Amino acid sequence: MIAGISIYEILTVTTILFFIGVYGFITRKNLISILMSVELILNASVINFVVINKYLYPDMLQGVFFSIFIIAVAAAETALAISIIINLYRQIASVEVKDTEIMKY
Amino acid sequence: MDITYTILIPLIPLAVFLLLGIFSQKIKPAVSGVIGVAGLSTSALLSFYTAYQYFFVHGKVDGVYQAIVQKTTWMNFTDTLKIDMGVLIDPISIMMLIVVSVVSLMVHIYSRGYMKGDDGFTRFFAFLSLFSFSMFGLVLATNLFQIYIFWELVGVSSFLLIGYYYTKPSAVSAAKKAFIVTRFADLGFLIGILIIGFYTGTFDFETLNAVNHETGELVLNWASTSFMGLSVITWALILMFMGGAGKSAMFPLHIWLPDAMEGPTPVSALIHAATMVVAGVYLVARLFPMFYFVEDGYALNVVAYVGAFSSLFAAIIALTQTDIKRVLAFSTMSQIGYMMLALGVSKYEGHDGLGYMASMFHLFTHAMFKALLFLGAGSVIHAVHSNYLKDMGGLRKYMPITNITFLIAALAIAGFPLTSGFFSKDEILVAAFESNKLIYFSGVLVAGLTAFYMFRLYFGIFWGKDTKYKHAPHESPISMTLPLMILALISLFGGFIPFSKYVSADRAGFDAHLNYPLAAVAVSVGLIGIALAWVFYKKENNLAEKFSNAFGVFYKWTYDKFYIDEVYLFVTKKIIFNLIAAPIAWFDKKYVDGTMEGIGNKTVVISNKIKGMQSGKIQDYAFSFIAGVVILAMVFIYLWTN
Numbered sequence A: 001m002i003a004g005i006s007i008y009e010i011l012t013v014t015t016i017l018f019f020i021g022v023y024g025f026i027t028r029k030n031l032i033s034i035l036m037s038v039e040l041i042l043n044a045s046v047i048n049f050v051v052i053n054k055y056l057y058p059d060m061l062q063g064v065f066f067s068i069f070i071i072a073v074a075a076a077e078t079a080l081a082i083s084i085i086i087n088l089y090r091q092i093a094s095v096e097v098k099d100t101e102i103m104k105y
Numbered sequence B: 001m002d003i004t005y006t007i008l009i010p011l012i013p014l015a016v017f018l019l020l021g022i023f024s025q026k027i028k029p030a031v032s033g034v035i036g037v038a039g040l041s042t043s044a045l046l047s048f049y050t051a052y053q054y055f056f057v058h059g060k061v062d063g064v065y066q067a068i069v070q071k072t073t074w075m076n077f078t079d080t081l082k083i084d085m086g087v088l089i090d091p092i093s094i095m096m097l098i099v100v101s102v103v104s105l106m107v108h109i110y111s112r113g114y115m116k117g118d119d120g121f122t123r124f125f126a127f128l129s130l131f132s133f134s135m136f137g138l139v140l141a142t143n144l145f146q147i148y149i150f151w152e153l154v155g156v157s158s159f160l161l162i163g164y165y166y167t168k169p170s171a172v173s174a175a176k177k178a179f180i181v182t183r184f185a186d187l188g189f190l191i192g193i194l195i196i197g198f199y200t201g202t203f204d205f206e207t208l209n210a211v212n213h214e215t216g217e218l219v220l221n222w223a224s225t226s227f228m229g230l231s232v233i234t235w236a237l238i239l240m241f242m243g244g245a246g247k248s249a250m251f252p253l254h255i256w257l258p259d260a261m262e263g264p265t266p267v268s269a270l271i272h273a274a275t276m277v278v279a280g281v282y283l284v285a286r287l288f289p290m291f292y293f294v295e296d297g298y299a300l301n302v303v304a305y306v307g308a309f310s311s312l313f314a315a316i317i318a319l320t321q322t323d324i325k326r327v328l329a330f331s332t333m334s335q336i337g338y339m340m341l342a343l344g345v346s347k348y349e350g351h352d353g354l355g356y357m358a359s360m361f362h363l364f365t366h367a368m369f370k371a372l373l374f375l376g377a378g379s380v381i382h383a384v385h386s387n388y389l390k391d392m393g394g395l396r397k398y399m400p401i402t403n404i405t406f407l408i409a410a411l412a413i414a415g416f417p418l419t420s421g422f423f424s425k426d427e428i429l430v431a432a433f434e435s436n437k438l439i440y441f442s443g444v445l446v447a448g449l450t451a452f453y454m455f456r457l458y459f460g461i462f463w464g465k466d467t468k469y470k471h472a473p474h475e476s477p478i479s480m481t482l483p484l485m486i487l488a489l490i491s492l493f494g495g496f497i498p499f500s501k502y503v504s505a506d507r508a509g510f511d512a513h514l515n516y517p518l519a520a521v522a523v524s525v526g527l528i529g530i531a532l533a534w535v536f537y538k539k540e541n542n543l544a545e546k547f548s549n550a551f552g553v554f555y556k557w558t559y560d561k562f563y564i565d566e567v568y569l570f571v572t573k574k575i576i577f578n579l580i581a582a583p584i585a586w587f588d589k590k591y592v593d594g595t596m597e598g599i600g601n602k603t604v605v606i607s608n609k610i611k612g613m614q615s616g617k618i619q620d621y622a623f624s625f626i627a628g629v630v631i632l633a634m635v636f637i638y639l640w641t642n
Helices: A007-027 A031-056 A064-092 B004-022 B029-058 B091-114 B121-140 B142-162 B169-200 B205-210 B234-247 B256-262 B265-274 B276-286 B287-317 B323-346 B350-384 B400-414 B420-435 B436-461 B477-495 B516-537 B543-551 B555-561 B561-613 B619-639
Strands: B068-076 B082-089
Touching: A007 A031, A007 B619, A031 A064, B004 B029, B004 B082, B004 B121, B004 B561, B029 B091, B029 B121, B029 B350, B068 B323, B082 B091, B082 B121, B082 B142, B091 B121, B091 B276, B091 B350, B091 B477, B121 B142, B121 B265, B121 B276, B142 B169, B142 B234, B142 B256, B142 B265, B142 B276, B169 B205, B169 B234, B169 B256, B205 B287, B234 B276, B234 B287, B256 B265, B256 B323, B265 B276, B265 B323, B265 B350, B276 B287, B276 B323, B276 B350, B287 B323, B287 B436, B287 B561, B323 B350, B323 B420, B323 B436, B323 B619, B350 B400, B350 B420, B400 B420, B400 B436, B400 B477, B420 B436, B420 B477, B420 B516, B436 B516, B543 B555
Parallel strands: none
Antiparallel strands: B068 B082
């Protein structure tokens, strides 16, 4: 138990973090910003894993391990996304979402 | 008697057609002419050999010339109804083989001179061979379906040859007209064939025509269904006669024949005078027992009256035409009407079948002298480069051979004694006299008119005014005059062939004798016609003009062919196109097409509106997804809290 901080405060923070990510994901025009928003969503869920593990099963560590998994996957995913974006930039000299509509229909 | 080899008679011209057609760019004109003539000569020799074998070696069995059939099944519809392909040899098919092969051979030889230097020389010979193939096939057909196939093939070759000068708009429209009119008539033919197939269950000529000699009726049985007071078989026969009338240019389906003269003159001689146009006569003759026995020959009466009227009608128009080929075209129509009326008044047994025999005899002699007339006219046109009588005159000094042969042909068609036309025409008139006086008198009148317009033509071309020619016309080359001379010989002496011994309705043959009083009437009427033409046209004078002025309106009517073409135009353009087709087309465009296009257009409009939803942007989808989740969450929360 973290002294003086109840689970509700932490969950409030992660919820705010999650919706900031969602908002960013929907409204940003730049691919890099969108990627950062996705990272925010992931971070919110990682904190949730840790906190809920701590409050429900204080003597176990599955939630913590799982969050390390998520961080590793997120790193790989980001590397992949960045490489796609760089390739895209080489093709069309832009990382704006509105310029990547050529394969829409 | 094995007749398998007769299949070669049509197949050789087919092979020539394929050879010339495929290699038309590579073969030199001189070579293609030789190939065409050689192919047709082989067919002609085979035809004569077949005739000799059939009449003199094989001869009669049980007192009649039996029909010999060899065939193979082509299409099987049911156990009984099937279509065969094969060859049928009997007196009339042999006669037609001789006619077609002789005239076709003459025209082939003639064309080598007439078409010399023409760009499409090889194409011309290819089409001639195609026509010969189709015509031989038509003649040898064993059943209605086979004859129909070749019937259409001759129609196609006729179309191709009329439109041979395809850069000339008038030739193209004439070709279309011929094709459309005959196709329209063939619609009747096809319906007739289908009715026959449905009610009798067979297409075979031999089965259809089989006669029980004891009862004097057809062997064939059919369900006696009737339609509008006539049995369906009579209707079928009338419809088939409609097809025949279209091909043979009988009134009122004759309008294509004068226009068909746009084709090269040898084509007019072969197709539109001697062979294809008598296909209708041949068809009626082929089905003669059916025409005669079904419902006491009701359909045969139709044939007789249509034939008699057409012959009179065409003879009157021929009096005033100034294009020499058109005069000959109307003359052809008139003479075919003669053959039709002869068939129409004929009976079946023995000497009563005189009309049938006379019709076939006239078909034979007419093919020869009319081909000669056309080839002679072609020779004249070749020399003066014009089709019109006004550009001719006094040509006897320049073209002696054409003059003599044309005179012989004109005498033959006028029925001058001892020429071939005299015998056949006399027998037609005897047959008509014994059966129907009205038709007889019409026939005699036509004989007089024929003599008059023929000699109007002859005197107009070879005598009359002394036209001053820019280039003195000269006699045609030997390749053109040789066929003229051969045909002239046949036209002179062809009448002495004892035709009635070989060709008759019951195939038994009989002895025909000249009927001297009737022959005297016909000959004197013919001589009066010739004499009148002599007075009017031998020397240049204004008698004819005075005469035509005296008749005034009537002259104008005949000159304009009684406005039949205009009637057709009125019916098709004003009534069918404007009153029926145009409103239907409007309805079709406005409502039928409108509905379909409306559905399509609306779909496009709607999809244009909703396609924004498929933006392709993940962000938009994510927004919809999250909005949906939020809304659902709110709904559930609201439900749970209450």
